[in-house]
Amino acid sequence: MRTWTLRAWRVGLLSGLALAAAPAHAFIAYVSNEKSNTVSVIDTESWTVTKTIKVGQRPRGIDFTRDGKFVMVAVGDDDTIQMIDAKTQSVVDSLPSGPDPELFAQDAAGKILYVANENDNTVTVIDLEKRARLGDIQVGVEPEGMTISPDGKTLINTSETTNMAHFIDTSSRQIVANVLVDARPRFAEFKHDASELWVSSEIGGTVSIIDPGKHEVTGKINFEIPGLRKEAIQPVGIGMTRDDKTAFIALGPANRIAVVDVATRKVTKYLLVGQRVWHMAFTPDEKFLLTTNGVSNDVSVIDVAAQKVIKTIQVGELPWGITIAP
């Protein structure tokens, strides 16, 4: 452990990076490249791609299993979710998802996986241990965004053409409420204290803030960037710090991440990243935030405390999703 830290420190010094923010730990990030049909593995100590894993067709949604042993990646055009062994960094298995899986969410125990299947208006429920399909839940047209409330009781699914956030009771698996949001809702994220649900609307250009108890939209975040046409602002990925103080919102072809003060719901800063920024993931120590930039084929590294972009890493073609080892 000591030698490892020492090495990290030295590498940091050499690159000049450590002066700004010395990486206390190195993490491993996995990035799905939608067009290359690969997953890029990034080492956050050296900020380099250490491996490129061949996966199925059109990889998008990507996440670690709770035990950290596998990376699950939805390969939409192959109608399955592939499992990458984090040790060998190769595909070892696949899950029986429904057709065209895009994004998914797992329960806190890591036992049940909920998959949004864009092609047939369903959410598929999968037993992760048995790797078996348990059933489907009918939702709106083109289900996409998926998240689970911090207490594990509510599954949220957003449907892109129906323009709703569906609240699904995870025990009964029935829809208990539907909340209309702006056009093409793509991503949903709870505050860690469960008091608010944030839903991004790509075509509507807003983020809706929903009271999860009342099932009502209580506010909307709008974005304005001088010199940029409004149509280019298309919010997708959302990341919230663990203290629920700061949210980061990817604005797609606006090529920026909006930094939002969660309490006042005001945008405090826009960070210029790569082109068509989709999704993001924090390093577990929350020092860095990594964003996938679809059109420029790279990943931007944001220093969370300084709110600055410190690095860009080239990955495969059309990077889409990202997950970081716990």
Place this chain on the structure above:
Amino acid sequence: MIRWLVGLIGLGLAATSALAADPVMIGVGYLGIAGTRSTLSLVEQPAENDGVAGARLAIDDNNTTGKFLGQRFALEERRIKEGEDAVQAATDLATRNGFIIADLPADALLKVADALRERGTLLFNAGAIDERLREADCRANVIHTAPTRAMLADALGQYLVWKQWKRWLLVVGSHDEDRLFADALRRTATRFGAKIVQERSFEDKGGARRTDSGVTLIQRQMPVFTQQAPAYDVLVAADESEVFGAYLPYRTWDPRPVAGSAGLVPRSWDAAQDQWGAIQMQNRFVKLNARRMTALDMQAWTAVRMIGEATSRTNSGDIKKVTDFIKGPEFSVAAFKGTKLTLRDWNLQLRQPILLVDGRMVVSVSPQEGFLHQVSELDTLGYDRPESKCKLK
């Protein structure tokens, strides 16, 4: 265990649909002309259900959403034969449907619009691209999801100018709509700084579009027809009537690309469009209709989705409420074109990006980069507010 869980899920569904016991019914009529027009390319021959197939898919999409809101959509199709009265058919449809999607020629559409004005029926023009329906002959009860000739011409022109193909050889057919498209192309050339180096007209002398030895003859005619032209970059064909346009690519005297009614064609939609989530809808369409989706299908889909969008936002099936919302400043609809689509409030034309397609691929999407506008870049396509002659009434 698994069976038990599946059972639970089934139960959940039943409970959800029970919530919407008495759904609000929203009737949508579809009024079109019976029969299809003949095209030069067999591949492009429209299906009998061209247009209405898109409306059907949107009805399904609306119903998926509607089940969460207690709304149910139904489509009633009516095709009129030659000599049949469009007004009578429309009036009959309007007794059961508050909204009518129309794929009618301009004159028939205007008659229908005027006949239904008092009734409050909202019409969607999904088929006619005539400028005059949005200009001097605009109507307050007609929303246009079809683009106009000027929008199509501008979309093409922006790309040709961006490509630095600024010298155009314009070939115009001998029918009225060919001349109207040529008018639009001339306007585009003036607006964006292209030069029409020469115009030629292609006379329609009748004759069949399907023949057994067609290729041999065409191969002799087209090079001769296009020879001795002044230096040009691209041949632009105005042939909405499908008489000669598709014969031009690869057969021009000079080796030049063809655009307009053949070659690189501006369209509101194409079966090859797969960006911005469109693949999901293309898949749904093929599954439902066993064929690929055309521009007319998309224009009808968009019209029915606009109704669905407004009924879900207003949580109402009331025609007046829905109509007011669609015409209001808050309205927008997503239609897989990378940006929200809104209405030009001065003439009720839907703003939309236009695809440039070659029959196999989407080559580009206009507006092109660098064509700027103070309100919306989509308004660089077609007639803009200051030049509009429309007075909605």
